[in-house]
Amino acid sequence: MSGDSLPGDERFQLIILSGSWSTLGLGYHWETAMPILMNADSRPNLFVAGLREIEHYDWDRHVITLTADATEALGRAMGHAVHEKGAAALMSLTESLGWGNALERALYTHGFVVKANGATVYGGIFLNAVSQMAIDYPVLRVTVADGKAAFAVLPVHVPFVMADPASSFGKSELSIAAEAREDVRQLDERDGFMTSWIMGIATSPTARRFQQLIRDARIETALRAAGKLGEMAGPAG
Numbered sequence: 001m002s003g004d005s006l007p008g009d010e011r012f013q014l015i016i017l018s019g020s021w022s023t024l025g026l027g028y029h030w031e032t033a034m035p036i037l038m039n040a041d042s043r044p045n046l047f048v049a050g051l052r053e054i055e056h057y058d059w060d061r062h063v064i065t066l067t068a069d070a071t072e073a074l075g076r077a078m079g080h081a082v083h084e085k086g087a088a089a090l091m092s093l094t095e096s097l098g099w100g101n102a103l104e105r106a107l108y109t110h111g112f113v114v115k116a117n118g119a120t121v122y123g124g125i126f127l128n129a130v131s132q133m134a135i136d137y138p139v140l141r142v143t144v145a146d147g148k149a150a151f152a153v154l155p156v157h158v159p160f161v162m163a164d165p166a167s168s169f170g171k172s173e174l175s176i177a178a179e180a181r182e183d184v185r186q187l188d189e190r191d192g193f194m195t196s197w198i199m200g201i202a203t204s205p206t207a208r209r210f211q212q213l214i215r216d217a218r219i220e221t222a223l224r225a226a227g228k229l230g231e232m233a234g235p236a237g
Contacts, residue, residue, distance in 0.1 A: 010118055011222035014049040017111035021125045024111050030137040037123030047077045056230035057223050061163050062153040071149040078106040104142035116218035129160050129177035136206050155210035158202045165202040
């Protein structure tokens, strides 16, 4: 069956898996994680965002914004999700520090896969910006504004940033998480060390590999045909 003849909700899907980084056994490196994710059984899952659930997709910065209704449905679905003990303790700590948001904490380390025309294109995990996990495959950042969840797709875990610093046009923009801004500013003050380090990760060969998958033409075609491509009003985070 061709992509054009598939139902709209199958031409693009972001599937949030019930399994997490730990329970799926993903590890830190793409060589281990990708075979597991590419063959992950997406049923049962926690939530599926198809074209109907997406309000718009900023293709330049790869930020997916859900509709308000979909965000509410996701919140209800996550109410049934249970973190393993270690992750739950860490999320309690971030909440006590006032970091992030409730949805980000609920989704922490859950696996996801992205499908186009029924085929899995890539996958990864939800991970907050200040995590020390050296994940070298895609991660999703979570923000919520005006009752709508937004997921920024990063090709690998680039610490402290809320969106991929390397755009499709080779430009760079750092959207630093609020809890890390002062530290990054201080480390950049003399010689721009932190920005240089961040951009080194964001433009690494592994990051470039996954940036190409994230920009898969099948995904762009489905989103464009559905009228979902658009820009965000401001930076993620």
